[in-house]
Amino acid sequence: MTSRSATGTETLLDIDKVFKALADPGRRRLLDMLHQENGQTVTALCEHMDMTRQAVTQHLQQLEAANLVAVVWQGREKLHYLNPVPLHEIYERWIGKFERDRLRALHDFKKKLEGDDNDKT
Amino acid sequence: MTKPDFVYVTYIATTQQKVWQALVDTDVMREYWCGLNTDCPGNINLSDWKPGSRWEHRSLDEAGTLKIVGKVVESNPPRRLVVTWGRPSDAEDESKHSRVSYDIEPHGDGLIRLTVTHAGLENDPQMFAGISGGWPQVLSNLKTLLETGHVLPHSRAGMRKTVS
Numbered sequence: 001m002t003s004r005s006a007t008g009t010e011t012l013l014d015i016d017k018v019f020k021a022l023a024d025p026g027r028r029r030l031l032d033m034l035h036q037e038n039g040q041t042v043t044a045l046c047e048h049m050d051m052t053r054q055a056v057t058q059h060l061q062q063l064e065a066a067n068l069v070a071v072v073w074q075g076r077e078k079l080h081y082l083n084p085v086p087l088h089e090i091y092e093r094w095i096g097k098f099e100r101d102r103l104r105a106l107h108d109f110k111k112k113l114e115g116d117d118n119d120k121t
Numbered sequence: 122m123t124k125p126d127f128v129y130v131t132y133i134a135t136t137q138q139k140v141w142q143a144l145v146d147t148d149v150m151r152e153y154w155c156g157l158n159t160d161c162p163g164n165i166n167l168s169d170w171k172p173g174s175r176w177e178h179r180s181l182d183e184a185g186t187l188k189i190v191g192k193v194v195e196s197n198p199p200r201r202l203v204v205t206w207g208r209p210s211d212a213e214d215e216s217k218h219s220r221v222s223y224d225i226e227p228h229g230d231g232l233i234r235l236t237v238t239h240a241g242l243e244n245d246p247q248m249f250a251g252i253s254g255g256w257p258q259v260l261s262n263l264k265t266l267l268e269t270g271h272v273l274p275h276s277r278a279g280m281r282k283t284v285s
Contacts, residue, residue, distance in 0.1 A: 014132075039124050070128040070236065081128035088257035089264075 014067070018086045021066035026051060027059045031068065034082035041077055126219075126242040127253060131260045132232045135267040140225045140233055141199035143263055145170045151181055153262035153272055164188065170196050176204055191218055200225055206239070208248070219248070235260070 021027055026049070033045060042060065046053050060080060063069035070083040095103065133140065143149045147165040155161040168176030170193055178189035190212045191205035207218035219241035228234040237256055242249045262272050 038127065067130055067132065070130045072125055072128055072238070074124060079124065081125070083128065083130050084257050085129055085131045085260050088261050092261055 014086075015090075017062075017066040018068065018090070021062050021068055024059070026055075027063055030056070030059055030063065031082055034069070034080060038081050039072070039079040041079060045080065123240050123243075125238045125240040126249065127237075127239045127256065129237040129256050129260055131235050131264050132228060133235060133264045133267050134231055135233055137199040137225050137227060137233055139267055140235055140263075141202075143267060144202055144223055145198075149266070153266045154259055155262060168193060170202070172196050194220070195222075217245075219245070235263075 029049065030045060033048060034040060042053065042057055045060070046056050049056050060069060064071060064080075067086050068083055070081045072079045072081060143153070144166075145168075147167065150165045151163045154164040154166070163181040164178060165181060166176055166178050168174050170176070172193055172195060174193045176191055176193055177187055180186040180188055187209045189206055190209050191207050192215070193202075193204055195201060195203035202223045204221050205215060205218035206221050207215070211217040219239060222236075222238040222240075224234075224236040224238070226234045226236075237260065239252055239256070242252060266272050
């Protein structure tokens with residue numbers, strides 16, 4: 001089930017889960033919302049989602065299984081946090097150290113020309 | 122209890138004891154504790170790791186710059202470590218400290234689930250920004266170090282090879 005690569009133990013199924021979880025606009029929207037305000041309940045997230053509570057819950061479960069969302073219980077409240085660690089591993093894997101500053105400059109330039117929200121789909 | 126600001130989770134193919142060791146042993150720490158700054162000389166955390174003791178986060182630069190100070194709140198090897206986290210200038214004012222918890226749990230299949238929770242940053246946007254860039258890097262490096270015995274090819278150790 002696992003294969004060791006140069007970058008560490010890569011559980012193939014796990015990285016598949018990350019990409020599958022990201023391959024849905026609703027789930028990306030949930031991550032955007034947690035990026036904006038971390039640690040939200042399902043109820044809070046549902047207010048901005050055009051889908052049933054059950055669908056939001058299922059999407060969150062998929063994000064949690066992919067380790068993109070971490071859950072913390074506070075009393076009776078279940079809070080959802082964006083966990084960027086798997087995304088950071090993808091970033092480390094394909095982006096070279098010397099490219100980072102140039103990529104940031106390019107990203108800032110694009111954002112300036114297009115406005116803040118254009119890269120969200 | 123305040124709501125955490127950040128929760129970071131990583132699964133590592135190792136043992137609880139090795140993760141604990143990596144959190145308290147400076148020889149292991151210096152290998153992976155580096156933020157996004159590419160010229161980072163590494164950092165270490167110094168303490169006897171007993172509840173109530175002081176701990177220090179120092180750079181491995183020539184001056185050994187003190188970057189973060191705090192107290193050990195809870196030390197329960199190899200499962201849980203909780204520390205406070207403050208600027209050196211606020212060392213004596215604990216009301217300005219935030220709090221970091223490390224939870225090290227077995228997850229089955231030879232995996233350990235390491236959860237880093239950072240709470241109490243709401244009044245310090247600058248620290249908040251620094252933290253959110255730093256932890257994912259530190260955790261990725263730690264995972265790679267424990268699973269392969271070395272850090273990522275393009276971080277510190279591997280860099281020299283690439284440059285020469």
